Amino acid sequence: AQTVTQSQPEMSVQEAETVTLSCTYDTSESDYYLFWYKQPPSRQMILVIRQEAYKQQNATENRFSVNFQKAAKSFSLKISDSQLGDAAMYFCAVSGGGSNYKLTFGKGTLLTVNP
Amino acid sequence: GAVVSQHPSWVICKSGTSVKIECRSLDFQATTMFWYRQFPKQSLMLMATSNEGSKATYEQGVEKDKFLINHASLTLSTLTVTSAHPEDSSFYICSAWIAGGLGLRMMEYFGPGTRLTVL
Numbered sequence: 001a002q003t004v005t006q007s008q009p010e011m012s013v014q015e016a017e018t019v020t021l022s023c024t025y026d027t028s029e030s031d032y033y034l035f036w037y038k039q040p041p042s043r044q045m046i047l048v049i050r051q052e053a054y055k056q057q058n059a060t061e062n063r064f065s066v067n068f069q070k071a072a073k074s075f076s077l078k079i080s081d082s083q084l085g086d087a088a089m090y091f092c093a094v095s096g097g098g099s100n101y102k103l104t105f106g107k108g109t110l111l112t113v114n115p
Numbered sequence: 116g117a118v119v120s121q122h123p124s125w126v127i128c129k130s131g132t133s134v135k136i137e138c139r140s141l142d143f144q145a146t147t148m149f150w151y152r153q154f155p156k157q158s159l160m161l162m163a164t165s166n167e168g169s170k171a172t173y174e175q176g177v178e179k180d181k182f183l184i185n186h187a188s189l190t191l192s193t194l195t196v197t198s199a200h201p202e203d204s205s206f207y208i209c210s211a212w213i214a215g216g217l218g219l220r221m222m223e224y225f226g227p228g229t230r231l232t233v234l
Contacts, residue, residue, distance in 0.1 A: 033221070043206060045159075045225035091158060101212065103149070103223065105158045 002027045002094050004106035012112040013082045020067075021077045021109045023092030031097035034068065034075045039108075040088040048090070051075065079111075087113045118142060119211050121226035128199055129234055136194045136229045138209030144189035145211035149223070150182075153206040165192045199233040206230050 003026045013019035025034065036048040051059045051068050058066050063080045075094075079086055092106040118141040128134050138148055146167050151159040163184050164172045171184035181203075183195040196203055208228045214221055 043153075043208075043228050045208065045210075047222075097221070098214070101147075101214075101221070101223075102161065102164065103159075104161070107158045 002029070002096070002102075002104040004092050004094055004104055006092055006106035006109050008109045009107070010110045010112070012114060013079070014114050015082055015084060017082055018078060018080045019082055019111065021079075021090055021092075021111070023075045023077070023106060025073050025075060025092070025094045025106075027094050027096065029096035029100055031100075033095050033097060033101075034066075035093040035095070035103070036064070036066070036075075036077045037091045037093060037105075038086075038088045039091065045091075049077065082113050084113050084115060087111055119209065119224045119226040121207075121209055121229050123229060124227065125230040125232075127232045127234065130200050131198055133195055133197045134199055134231060136196075136207055136209075136231075138192045138194070138211070138226055140190045140211040140224070143211070143213065145192075145213065146189060147212040147214075148186060148192040149210045149212065150184060150192070150194050151208040151210070153208060153228075155206075159208060162194075196231065199231070201233045204231055204233045 005024045032053045034051045038046045038048050049059050049061045049064050065078045067076045089108045089110050091108045093103045095101050095103045120139045122137045148165040150162045153159045162177045165184045165186040167186045173179045186192040206228050210223045210225045212223045
C-alpha cells in the first residue's frame with residue numbers, strides 16, 4: 001500500500017523568490033520512485049522531477065530540486081527563482097518499481113506566484 | 116519526447132448513453148496504459164491498469180462493468196463509460212508507461228485528458 005500526504009493545500013511565493021513544497025509518503029515497496037508533477041490550468045500533467053529511492057543524492061532539474069529524506073519518508077520540492085509560469089497545482093507521487101509500478105498521488109498544493 | 120493523445124478532449128452526453136474515450140501513444144509502443152479520474156480541485160485517482168492483450172486490472176471501488184477498458188493494440192487503449200450518469204462527470208486522464216531498460220528510463224507519459232459532462 002502507498003500513501004502520499006501533502007500538508008499544504010495552497011502556497012504563494014513572490015516572483016524570483018524560493019518556495020518549498022512539502023510531501024511525506026509511505027510505501028511497503030523496497031524499490032520505489034518519487035515524483036513531483038505540475039498541473040497547470042490546461043490540466044496537462046507535466047513531470048517536474050523524479051527520484052529513485054535507492055539514490056542518496058537529491059535530484060535536481062534546473063531551478064527545481066528535492067530534499068529526499070528516506071528515513072523520514074519525506075520528499076520536499078524546492079523551486080528557486082520562481083517564475084510566473086511556475087503557478088500551478090503540484091502533485092507529489094510515489095510508485096513501486098518494475099512490475100509494481102503504480103502511481104499514488106497526494107492531494108496537491110496549489111502554488112500562486114505573485115509578480 | 117513521447118506523446119500521448121486522447122480523443123475527444125471534451126464530450127457532453129445524455130444520461131443513460133455510453134461514451135468512448137481513446138488513448139493513443141503516438142510514437143512508441145506501450146504495453147501498459149493507465150486510466151485516471153480527476154474531480155474538480157482534487158487529485159488524480161487511478162481507476163485501472165490496462166495491459167495490451169489482457170483484461171484490465173481495476174482499482175478497488177471502480178465498477179468494471181461501468182468503465183470498460185480495452186487495450187487491443189500496443190498504441191491504443193479505450194475507456195467506455197457505459198450508461199453514463201451525472202455523477203460520472205469528471206476529467207479522465209490516460210497515460211502510457213514505458214518500463215525502461217536497455218538505456219531507456221522508466222517513464223509514464225500522460226495524455227491531455229478528456230472532460231466528460233453527463234446531462
